[in-house]
Amino acid sequence: MNFKTDEIVSLLKEQMKAFDADIDISEVGEVTYVGDGVARINGLENVMSSELVELPNDIFGMALNLEDEIVGV
Numbered sequence: 001m002n003f004k005t006d007e008i009v010s011l012l013k014e015q016m017k018a019f020d021a022d023i024d025i026s027e028v029g030e031v032t033y034v035g036d037g038v039a040r041i042n043g044l045e046n047v048m049s050s051e052l053v054e055l056p057n058d059i060f061g062m063a064l065n066l067e068d069e070i071v072g073v
Helices: 005-018
Strands: 030-035 038-042 052-055 059-062 070-072
Touching: none
Parallel strands: none
Antiparallel strands: 030 038, 038 070, 052 059
């Protein structure tokens, strides 16, 4: 198979234009502590490690420290 770079770039651009990135809010938690660049959040029972979490004011964080009732983001 011999692909041309321009063809590949064109196909990728077309597919990116058609991509619809719907964000699904499935859980809402409560920020209980913020300090040293870490937010501790209560109520995210189903969050997974390294999952992207949206915080107030369009701030995003990564779920890293998963405890029984608190998640460190």
